[in-house]
Amino acid sequence: MGSELELSSGFIPALYKPASLLPIARHKRSLTYLVETYQVTIVVGQTGSGKTTQLPQYLDQAGWCENGKTIAVTQPRRVAATTVATRVAEEMRCKVGEEVGYSIRFEDVTSAATRIKFLTDGMLLREALVDPLLSRYSVIMVDEAHERSLSTDVLLGILKKIIKKRPELRIIISSATLQAEDFLRFFAGDEYKPDAEPANLGGGIGTIISLEGRMYPVDTLFLENPAEDYVERAVKTVFDIHTQEAEGDVLLFLTGREEIDRAIQMISERAAYLNPKAPSLLTLPLYAGLTTDQQMYVFEPAPENTRKVIVSTNIAEASVTIDGIVYVIDCGFAKLRAYNPSTGIETLTAVPISKASATQRAGRAGRTKPGKCLRLYTQQTYESLPEATIPEIQRSNLAPIVMQLKALGIDNIVRFDFLTSPPAELVIRALELLYSLGAVDDYAKLTKPLGMRMAELAVDPMMAKVLLAAPSFKCLSEMLSIAAMVSLQGTVWVQHDGDKKAAESHRRKFAVEEGDHLTYLNVYQAFVTKGKKDSKWCRDHLLNYRALVRAVSIRGQLKRYLERFGIQIDESLSSRHGAGTGTSPEQIQRCLTTGYFAHAAKMQPDGTFKTVSGGLTLHAHPSSLMFNRKADWVIFHEIMQTGNKTYIRDVTKIEKSYLLEYAPEYYRVS
């Protein structure tokens, strides 16, 4: 590369390589031919193949946007949808929102002129509620399908149904190598013949095409003997690289914040013993819990004579891409969520990664030049890893998905054609919950209007039920704010490393005796009256400004839905809850119970909680007001097991009698 030239004569590298130089350009004609010929095309393309940015443009040029039709390209993540749209708009020399646009929750940057539209796959599913055949699209490209997110999997099932009714619709699935045949088998069904020519399977519905990427080779090394403590071993490896290998930044994969902090601590302690004349180390953490500003540091080039070491969770495996990484250190584990249908409890535990994940992590070392991947496990261990991670649909609470499918007219969930079907127990558990909430009837059909409306609200079923019950408790305005705050999933307060006592005293200023939900209401109301235009007010109170701005958007959206259902919302009392006039806490506590009765617990003399059936010991999460307060009965929003403790979050006191009053069937004493 011409780095000397760049320095001496002021040249800077082009921001983007001209599209014609991308490997995909060579396949333009065969790609457009395949899409014309086959209803489903599986595109196997590595990083840097240009599939996401170029393929939609080829299809546009080939006439797929004539007669006012649109090409949709879905992404599992919001940021991807917006950044890719921006890039393609630049290449097509238009503004985002003109010929090229994107659509994500709260941001629809499209117009009548939009021919190529990037959107989250969740958003396309939402569109299917209004337009079940997705008739405005001529081509739907499902990008990153191999990640197997919940909404990608549901979308694939829906698309398989749609193509039977719309023979002119074209589907493109972008996938990693490993899963391409699974996708084709899924769409081609009986026509799939594994022995046929790979480029022409079955001769009708689908085909696979591979695009070469623009990746450099990555040299992969395993440990000879297993490591006793992989954090310790990772730190040693960082120093081995630093003292023995050529320049280049390091990306270290660990499982969570605690490990990351420990590793960074150890690295900085040992860095003190480095030769002062030797290059130094700059160690940076990366995990989702950091603020955006804190995350931005990892993208800045290291100062001169300094090697950057990024210590990251799984976020750097697919969601965040950092250039300049030459060395990857992979601990071989990741924290994964799973849902236990027999207890209804989610777990978050570190588990061995899959071979596909290990390959993806290694690939992070080969983006700018040949790299090395150091795996902190043996080759034997690697061989024993599962090929791919269990898809989310097989380890999630399916109540929201079941409701959504039913709203799309798919009543028989067990017989719905999933790429991989969820375990029956997950479906049964979801149906039981929806039945107890009154969302489905004895025949497992969505009730009208309750179940239909719950399906349309973009909150989980329990909260949806609470919102729809709120008018009869005269607390809808308050409950809208509470639902919006709960949707933020614990991001209301900014994490503060230093002074924990200060953080606690800030929280206490907003604390409400009845529990976390009313405290959220208090924070929301203070924000809209005092802090809405003032991020400093939020900083002073250790509140997350961006999260609260988002809460305002979510509340607005939920309010518009309810108005569309014809529900009146009296906002006149919204800032005056509490004692005296307006809504009493009791109305809110009662209303919450109508949705969260299945999440009830009783406090024990030792301060822990027990479920109604008495079996499980639960702990108030330290972020909850109930962490060190007395209560009798409570309801909670979330229950999760980490390590060997089970925590409940977003906890509010109730009376035992509410449970019998609002869920007599559920708590019937026989």
Place this chain on the structure above:
DNA sequence: GAGCACTGC
């Protein structure tokens, strides 16, 4: 005394 990563008109 603490939680991986995502998402919804």
